[in-house]
Amino acid sequence: AQKVTQAQTEISVVEKEDVTLDCVYETRDTTYYLFWYKQPPSGELVFLIRRNSFDEQNEISGRYSWNFQKSTSSFNFTITASQVVDSAVYFCALSEAGSNYQLIWGAGTKLIIKP
Amino acid sequence: DAMVIQNPRYQVTQFGKPVTLSCSQTLNHNVMYWYQQKSSQAPKLLFHYYDKDFNNEADTPDNFQSRRPNTSFCFLDIRSPGLGDTAMYLCATSRERPGGSYNEQFFGPGTRLTVL
Numbered sequence: 042a043q044k045v046t047q048a049q050t051e052i053s054v055v056e057k058e059d060v061t062l063d064c065v066y067e068t069r070d071t072t073y074y075l076f077w078y079k080q081p082p083s084g085e086l087v088f089l090i091r092r093n094s095f096d097e098q099n100e101i102s103g104r105y106s107w108n109f110q111k112s113t114s115s116f117n118f119t120i121t122a123s124q125v126v127d128s129a130v131y132f133c134a135l136s137e138a139g140s141n142y143q144l145i146w147g148a149g150t151k152l153i154i155k156p
Numbered sequence: 157d158a159m160v161i162q163n164p165r166y167q168v169t170q171f172g173k174p175v176t177l178s179c180s181q182t183l184n185h186n187v188m189y190w191y192q193q194k195s196s197q198a199p200k201l202l203f204h205y206y207d208k209d210f211n212n213e214a215d216t217p218d219n220f221q222s223r224r225p226n227t228s229f230c231f232l233d234i235r236s237p238g239l240g241d242t243a244m245y246l247c248a249t250s251r252e253r254p255g256g257s258y259n260e261q262f263f264g265p266g267t268r269l270t271v272l
Binding site: 076078083084085086087088091132143144146147148149 | 196197198199201204244246248259260261262263264265266268
């Protein structure tokens with residue numbers, strides 16, 4: 042069973058628009074971590090954020106913000122005032138205590154920012 | 157800057173010709189991973205080392221082997237590459253936290269392998 046679902050395969054927006062990438066996860070563990078990674082066309086996976094299951098505070102980092110809601114098992118990622126450089130594939134991932142903290146990846150969302 | 161380095165960045169090999177990919181890190185992390193990522197897919201874990209302890213994923217083909225001679229270096233050996241092994245190979249590192257959980261993984265730039 043898929044444990045991390047990124048339902049949006051591809052999103053295309055015009056520069057300066059806000060965009061939200063959805064991530065829904067499934068776990069029975071009470072201790073787990075959620076991650077977002079960015080993969081630009083160059084291929085390198087860039088770590089963006091790590092959130093543990095006991096911390097539901099939303100986080101903002103510049104134009105990036107994350108909304109963690111345990112009630113809906115979601116960990117959504119919003120880019121405000123998008124820029125062309127934000128174009129990439131974004132992966133949401135889960136690591137669980139019961140799986141020895143290995144990363145369980147979503148399928149990724151390809152984000153295209155048009156100038 | 158502390159980082160994860162992979163060499164080569166691009167590798168072309170012939171069907172059946174052994175190939176070795178290398179990864180080095182200056183982060184002094186005790187865990188190192190190898191992933192395979194095919195086009196438009198998420199990374200797939202092949203194996204990982206916790207210090208010198210090797211952990212193979214159940215579905216990793218026997219064709220893939222790994223060596224970790226010291227903390228800084230890790231190698232991926234593909235003994236007889238097939239056409240289906242064409243992919244990006246990503247190395248990652250992380251540091252184990254007290255209590256057994258792992259910190260976030262930091263990735264190298266990857267090696268794009270093409271098998272002809």
